[in-house]
Amino acid sequence: MITRLQIAEVSDAAFIHEIMIQAFIEYKQTAAPSSALEESVSSVSDALKDGEQALIAFDDRDEAAGMVRFRLKETAVYFFRLSVVPEKRGCGIAKRLLKALEDYAGQNNKYELICRVREKAAKNLNLYRSLGYSIFDREVVYKPNGVQIAVVFMRKRLERQV
Numbered sequence: 150m151i152t153r154l155q156i157a158e159v160s161d162a163a164f165i166h167e168i169m170i171q172a173f174i175e176y177k178q179t180a181a182p183s184s185a186l187e188e189s190v191s192s193v194s195d196a197l198k199d200g201e202q203a204l205i206a207f208d209d210r211d212e213a214a215g216m217v218r219f220r221l222k223e224t225a226v227y228f229f230r231l232s233v234v235p236e237k238r239g240c241g242i243a244k245r246l247l248k249a250l251e252d253y254a255g256q257n258n259k260y261e262l263i264c265r266v267r268e269k270a271a272k273n274l275n276l277y278r279s280l281g282y283s284i285f286d287r288e289v290v291y292k293p294n295g296v297q298i299a300v301v302f303m304r305k306r307l308e309r310q311v
Contacts (some may be wrong), residue, residue, distance in 0.1 A: 151242060152207060154205070154245070155205050156253075157204070159194055159197045162193040165205070166217070170186065172215070179225040188200070201220055215234065216230075217229075217230065222259070222263075229264060231246065243276060247280060260306060262282075262304065265301070277303050283304065284301045284303055286301070287299065
């Protein structure tokens, strides 16, 4: 159970990086490993200094359970690297993070959430669809090793506050 959510500080970069690596390590041996695995504490820290933000979820033992990184755009919140530590998956943590991100978006006058997902990541697509996201664009990413990855852009439009 999530008991606390907090917006990260630059000093949390190592913490954010560790959660992300735990969540993405399962993709290390695939033909096209996630670029999340190429990031460093320094690159996360630099991104946070450059306007990126992150939301961290803590469980009832005050242990980090997950996080999501994001940037505020003109009318949207673009989020990425949604990460839940493997032993805490299936407890609604990703949904809780995304709901908190929706609330944060509304508080900052943003009207949609946008993310990019590998088209073959069925569990991720299903999660986002179950929360009201829909696909609005597609692209192919070309990795240096010649592998092509089909990705989709998904969005959820939020109710505008009057």
